Amino acid sequence: MFPRPIEQTSPARQMLYKAALPVALVLWLLPLLGVAVTSFRPASDLAQGNYFGMPSYFAIENYADVFRNTDMAQYILNSFRLTIPVVIGAVALSTMTGFALGIYKFRSNLLVFFLFVAGNFVPFQILMVPVRDLTYNMGLINTTTGLALFHIAFQTGFCTLFMRNFIKALPFELIEAARVEGVTELRIFWYIVLPLMRPAIAALSVLIFTFIWNDYFWATVLTTSREAQPVTAGLNSLNGQWVAAWHLVSAGSIIAAMPPVIMFFLMQRHFIAGLTLGAVK
Known part of the structure; x- marks a missing residue:
């Protein structure tokens, strides 16, 4: 009824689990990481279409501008x-x-x-x-x-x-x-x-x-x-x-x-x- 603990599975399955876990974690955190990076992106980068690249500089003042x-x-x-x-x-x-x-x-x-x-x-x-x-x-x-x-x-x-x-x-x-x-x-x-x-x-x-x-x-x-x-x-x-x-x-x-x-x-x-x-x- 319940899945077996990963420690009780075969070595091949344990290796696949250890390899897939970081990938799934990154995919799950990717939207949050994107929001976090955009929060430090200056408005000029967004105006130039730089939505997914690294910011030209980290605009910490965005957090002050929000308030x-x-x-x-x-x-x-x-x-x-x-x-x-x-x-x-x-x-x-x-x-x-x-x-x-x-x-x-x-x-x-x-x-x-x-x-x-x-x-x-x-x-x-x-x-x-x-x-x-x-x-x-x-x-x-x-x-x-x-x-x-x-x-x-x-x-x-x-x-x-x-x-x-x-x-x-x-x-x-x-x-x-x-x-x-x-x-x-x-x-x-x-x-x-x-x-x-x-x-x-x-x-x-x-x-x-x-x-x-x-x-x-x-x-x-x-x-x-x-x-x-x-x-x-x-x-x-x-x-x-x-x-x-x-x-x-x-x-x-x-x-x-x-x-x-x-x-x-x-x-x-x-x-x-x-x-x-x-x-x-």
């Missing part, structure tokens, strides 16, 4: 104003729904759980018109609040699936022992279950932060102005009306990609622990 000549700082601020509340809201709601669905046994448990999960199977593109109309009717179109509320509602289903399965794997004897001692359900959740969920909360926070920060579709559907657009939608405005400033777009893309990368490396230990907890008994 000096565009609204990049405002877009990054908008992304933080959007992403942080969504992470807090979705994770907080999913810990409570996951606790309820994972601990309590009631008749409609599986049905309610299915309703949370069912939204993940719906192609989000077909929701564009009704979501935009609903946001407009609520007076939240082109606002960070409207975009954040939509993401919290949409991400809570996936987060509930993640949290419910994690809580289901916790030793139920701990909760039974607390109930015997007369501990209330709220205190069981706060003092017993929640501390055990820290690896899952960390892993889920990194995932949701990355999902929301990198979202482009809903950012362009529900926002249109610099006061509300996150950085993914704002990057498109770095191009001029008649001239494509690809050096600024590339520099802005590298800057926009840094917060999720930094967060992943800061939370790497907790992220891996949250994903692998329970994999080995």
